[in-house]
Amino acid sequence: xxxxxxxxxxxxxxxxxxxxxxxxxxxxxxxxxxxxxxxxxxxxxxxxxxxxxxxxxxxxxxxxxxxxxxxxxxxxxxxxxxxxxxxxxxxxxxxxxxxxxxxxxxxxxxxxxxxxxxxxxxxxxxxxxxxxxxxxxxxxxxxxxxxxxxxxxxxxxxxxxxxxxxxxxxxxxxxxxxxxxxxxxxxxxxxxxxxxxxxxxxxxxxxxxxxxxxxxxxxxxxxxxxxxxxxxxxxxxxxxxxxxxxxxxxxxxxxxxxxxxxxxxxxxxxxxxxxxxxxxxxxxxxxxxxxxxxxxxxxxxxxxxxxxxxxxxxxxxxxxxxxxxxxxxxxxxxxxxxxxxxxxxxxxxxxxxxxxxxxxxxxxxxxxxxxxxxxxxxxxxxxxxxxxxxxxxxxxxxxxxxxxxxxxxxxxxxxxxxxxxxxxxxxxxxxxxxxxxxxxxxxxxxxxxxxxx
Amino acid sequence: xxxxxxxxxxxxxxxxxxxxxxxxxxxxxxxxxxxxxxxxxxxxxxxxxxxxxxxxxxxxxxxxxxxxxxxxxxxxxxxxxxxxxxxxxxxxxxxxxxxxxxxxxxxxxxxxxxxxxxxxxxxxxxxxxxxxxxxxxxxxxxxxxxxxxxxxxxxxxxxxxxxxxxxxxxxx
Numbered sequence: 162x163x164x165x166x167x168x169x170x171x172x173x174x175x176x177x178x179x180x181x182x183x184x185x186x187x188x189x190x191x192x193x194x195x196x197x198x199x200x201x202x203x204x205x206x207x208x209x210x211x212x213x214x215x216x217x218x219x220x221x222x223x224x225x226x227x228x229x230x231x232x233x234x235x236x237x238x239x240x241x242x243x244x245x246x247x248x249x250x251x252x253x254x255x256x257x258x259x260x261x262x263x264x265x266x267x268x269x270x271x272x273x274x275x276x277x278x279x280x281x282x283x284x285x286x287x288x289x290x291x292x293x294x295x296x297x298x299x300x301x302x303x304x305x306x307x308x309x310x311x312x313x314x315x316x317x318x319x320x321x322x323x324x325x326x327x328x329x330x331x332x333x334x335x336x337x338x339x340x341x342x343x344x345x346x347x348x349x350x351x352x353x354x355x356x357x358x359x360x361x362x363x364x365x366x367x368x369x370x371x372x373x374x375x376x377x378x379x380x381x382x383x384x385x386x387x388x389x390x391x392x393x394x395x396x397x398x399x400x401x402x403x404x405x406x407x408x409x410x411x412x413x414x415x416x417x418x419x420x421x422x423x424x425x426x427x428x429x430x431x432x433x434x435x436x437x438x439x440x441x442x443x444x445x446x447x448x449x450x451x452x453x454x455x456x457x458x459x460x461x462x463x464x465x466x467x468x469x470x471x472x473x474x475x476x477x478x479x480x481x482x483x484x485x486x487x488x489x490x491x492x493x494x495x496x497x498x499x500x501x502x503x504x505x506x507x508x509x510x511x512x513x514x515x516x517x518x519x520x521x522x523x524x525x526x527x528x529x530x531x532x533x534x535x536x537x538x539x540x541x542x543x544x545x546x547x548x549x550x551x552x553x554x555x556x557x558x559x560x561x562x563x564x565x566x567x568x569x570x571x572x573x574x575x576x577x578x579x580x581x582x583x584x585x586x587x588x589x590x591x592x593x594x595x596x597x598x599x600x601x602x603x604x605x606x607x608x609x610x611x612x613x614x
Numbered sequence: 615x616x617x618x619x620x621x622x623x624x625x626x627x628x629x630x631x632x633x634x635x636x637x638x639x640x641x642x643x644x645x646x647x648x649x650x651x652x653x654x655x656x657x658x659x660x661x662x663x664x665x666x667x668x669x670x671x672x673x674x675x676x677x678x679x680x681x682x683x684x685x686x687x688x689x690x691x692x693x694x695x696x697x698x699x700x701x702x703x704x705x706x707x708x709x710x711x712x713x714x715x716x717x718x719x720x721x722x723x724x725x726x727x728x729x730x731x732x733x734x735x736x737x738x739x740x741x742x743x744x745x746x747x748x749x750x751x752x753x754x755x756x757x758x759x760x761x762x763x764x765x766x767x768x769x770x771x772x773x774x775x776x777x778x779x780x781x782x783x784x785x786x
Contacts, residue, residue, distance in 0.1 A: 168616075172616065244640075244642070247642065247643070247646065250646075278665060279665040279666065279747055279748045279749055280665045280666055280668075280669045280748070280749055283666075283669045283673065284669055286673075287669050287672045287673040287677060288672065290673070290677045291672070291676060291677060293677070293681055294649065294680075294681070294684070297681070297684050297685065297688065298642070298646070298684070300688075301642060301684075301688050302642075309688065312688065313685070313688065313689075316681060316684075316685050317685075319681075320678075320681060320682075323677075340749055
């Protein structure tokens with residue numbers, strides 16, 4: 162054997178777990194993103210009293226695959242005056258940033274590509290924020306006014322809200338005392354409480370900022386259809402557009418994972434240290450089995466025979482997963498598999514809940530105006546986040562140096578921050594009032610002009 | 615072996631894209647190559663097991679400063695820049711400075727050869743397990759040994775920030 166081959170073999174032998182999990186992430190995330198889209202369409206339909214996609218597969222379960230095929234075979238248009246190379250690279254940047262940052266996320270204690278990164282959480286938010294270049298470069302390279310406006314808005318929005326999100330994360334990191342993803346979750350197990358209960362304001366700020374960072378309604382101004390057609394994506398079509406889309410949904414998974422890791426207890430089940438709550442360990446298997454049973458129930462009601470079979474297949478898959486989750490609990494020699502499998506279940510469940518929250522907000526709230534968005538970011542969220550960091554720091558010192566009760570100290574923090582929030586809102590109202598009184602009084606509207614503007 | 619492959623890969627990318635950054639006429643292309651250079655430099659930091667500096671480089675330079683660069687360049691009319699002279703022609707000064715720099719680097723490399731236990735070009739990377747945790751070590755130095763300079767620097771930055779806001783407000 163040649164030495165080069167030997168070196169390659171040694172490399173593969175050392176790193177095969179990481180290589181395989183990297184490939185799994187790259188392969189699975191687009192599929193998952195497709196099904197998140199389906200879930201979103203179904204939820205939207207439900208909230209608007211419709212059925213949503215029903216044609217492809219039972220209850221539209223194969224819709225994502227049909228969409229993907231459509232996007233793949235669609236004509237791929239590059240505008241004549243576009244900067245071809247940059248136009249070509251931009252969507253790839255967006256997608257790559259989101260997928261790379263997933264490498265440091267721990268999907269349960271057993272599934273993590275980059276295990277030993279000392280700056281885990283910083284890596285995730287730092288690398289995922291590089292996706293902004295995809296948006297900016299794509300908007301510029303399209304050589305279109307809508308695209309450039311969308312890209313400009315997007316940059317301003319992302320830069321402003323990244324500050325707020327970063328400061329909110331600092332509050333949580335102060336509690337954890339580390340940047341390592343595993344150690345953060347371990348700290349929550351050690352404290353016996355999720356950090357969302359200790360620092361609820363920081364979690365709230367992170368939720369708002371992460372909606373803005375993923376460009377979703379009510380903060381989806383970069384792609385506001387009524388104003389900008391589709392923002393930076395206007396000139397994109399076919400698979401390049403799909404890459405942007407995937408990048409966006411992958412980013413949702415990333416912010417969900419960050420929030421879950423830092424605030425929602427990561428892969429820990431609820432009440433991880435309470436002995437009499439141990440029955441919760443059975444929940445993952447029971448949950449998937451229940452989903453399977455529901456599929457069996459629905460299978461009989463399908464109009465077409467093929468769809469009945471497909472439903473049976475889905476039910477079978479659910480039962481297999483339930484079995485995989487249940488067997489290590491019952492068979493003693495397989496006990497070592499429990500943390501990994503159940504951790505992954507709880508982690509994915511929490512991310513799903515977070516993404517559900519995003520969708521719920523999207524279908525509920527109207528879109529903000531751009532100046533309102535900037536006001537909210539700079540005048541309220543960022544000062545609030547700074548005050549919160551200071552208050553959490555003081556509370557930590559009170560607890561560690563002066564022996565205060567942790568809950569009392571954190572409650573004080575929350576009260577202080579909420580008081581600041583009220584003060585900021587009051588200030589903002591005053592500013593708005595001052596601005597409107599300083600402006601010249603509006604002219605008397607004439608009757609024939611009442612629909613103008 | 616692997617360390618060297620990674621180092622030379624990132625170093626090559628950094629130098630190549632730095633050269634392209636200088637020679638491109640289109641400002642956005644220059645910015646893209648500058649981003650590539652910065653990322654490759656970050657990769658070298660990571661290869662040296664300086665994780666915190668690696669991520670600080672990415673967050674601050676790539677994710678912060680370069681975003682603002684690109685933001686500004688997008689608003690500039692690029693066709694005007696195309697008709698202007700790209701390089702100022704000061705050959706002799708440039709030659710002199712380059713020679714001085716080359717000499718400096720040469721001396722540095724030559725003297726590093728004599729340090730025992732280190733290779734000619736590449737210091738051997740310490741195995742990952744033997745280093746203290748990167749972030750903690752850096753924080754310890756910053757907030758312990760160098761607390762005063764650190765605070766002075768942060769106050770200086772704050773003054774600069776306030777100054778920038780004041781100057782921007784004056785015009786309106």
